[in-house]
Amino acid sequence: MNLKFILEDLQIEVDIHKDIELDINIQGLNTLQDAQKHEISFLENKKYLNELKNSQATAVFVTEEFRSYVPKTSIALVVKEPYIYLAKASKYFAPKIVEEIGDDTKLGFNCTIMPNANIGFNVVIGDNCIIMDGAYIGDNVTIGNNTVVHPNVTIYRDCIVGDDCIIHSGTVIGSDGFGFATTKMGEHIKIYQNGNVIIGKNVEIGANCTIDRAVFSSTIIKDMVRIDNLVHIAHNCIIGKGSILVTQTGLSGSTTLGEYVVMAGQSGTTGHLEIASHTTISARGVVSKSITEPKKQWAGFPLMEHRTWLKLQGRITKLLKG
Secondary structure, three states, rough: HHHHHHHHOOOOOOOOOOOOOOEOOOOOOOOOOOOOOOOOOOOOOHHHHHHHHHHOOOEEEHHHHHHHHHOOOOEEOOOHHHHHHHHHHHHOOOOOOOOOOOOOEOOOOOOOOOOOOOEOOEEEEEEOOEOOOEEOOOOOOOEEOOOOEOOOOEEEOOEEEEOOOEEEEOOOOEEEEOOOOEEEOOOOEEEOOOEEEEEEEOEEEEEOOEEEEEOEEEEEEEEOEEEOOOOEEOOOOOOOOOOOOOOOOOEEEOEEEEEEOOEEOOOOEEOOEEEEEOOOOOOOOOOOOOOOOOOEEOOOOOOEEHHHHHEEEEEEHHHHHH
């Protein structure tokens, strides 16, 4: 996509030196940290200024306040609301909902594909797989060896599922994350979710779960994760190796779990935080800030160490009896 076309279509006037060429091919959007040449990024929060200074992005949406921080290798796209313009630009890089042409499925040995399974173009399915009735496997999906996809599972386009996985009925992998940029007038502008979901090896996902595709890059479920029924994992989350998510757990966007984290029933997180390895979050616990110390158990809301929470409940009980 041509940068000049994007700017003209979004009605953005760029005040830059004449020697900067706008006739540049832009291949996508990305975060400041991950953006490469031929990608656009944005800065909405000043806490990411260091990432802006080191960004490799070809162009960056910024406010006038932060124009001077844009590297000389990048083009400053000065706007009043950078996040809004990123949302508007995301539509140019959204893939087709379905492909009209493509290669037939590459099917491994000894697979069982039930008659009413629906499989898109350019799909690769490994050896010894079972795809049951009502399953939908979207375009460009890759499924590893020995994986079982139960009835009415939906795997959206471009997603990757590893070896030895089990995905139970009704689960949706790769649907759009809840991504909207809200204007000052309250209008919600869709941010197209142009990433995918990558699921590692030996992962079991229960019934009626939803795992959202990433805005950029990938939502990642690492090896040996166990996910109970009715769990929601939002866009750009990373679930560490061997972690367990019990029923009705909900993770907000860009949550990162370390290895062997346990999230008990109806627990949840706010977004953009990290949870240290071997952490346990008790039932209905809500994580609202990062947990950096491993091998501890937490409970309640606001969250506190589990032993402290038990003592608090005991004292409350005594007060009520008194």
